[in-house]
Amino acid sequence: MTKIILAFDFGEKRIGVAVGNTITKTAEDLKIIQEKNQDEKFKAIEALIQEWQPQLLVVGLPTHPDGAEHEMTLKAKRFGNQLHGRFQKEVVWVDERYTSVSVQDGNDALAAQLILQQYLDQT
Structure with missing residues (x-):
């Protein structure tokens, strides 16, 4: 069964969103x-x-970089918990240590795509 997945790169000013599915295992911003x-x-x-x-x-x-949590870690967890509470959807967190850094010009949608692609590659 195909699963449609939405991914979020949470930021206080901007939230990047990407979509993908488990059949093609590809994500797009x-x-x-x-x-x-x-x-x-x-x-x-x-x-x-x-x-x-x-x-x-x-x-x-x-x-x-060493995996330790910081202020934005807690805010991203809170955001995920709010998504779950509001929309009754399963939420999975993915380590995004290097995605935002590797994306040019703060393209948060592209960062979300990288996060989702990382998830799809691991499943």
């Missing part, structure tokens, strides 16, 4: 959410969830 406040951000996410009907949500989990 979708959009960058830059709404002013949390409510508007979650409305934009809700619209994407309604459009794509994903079975799984993947959230990038930022850590220090």
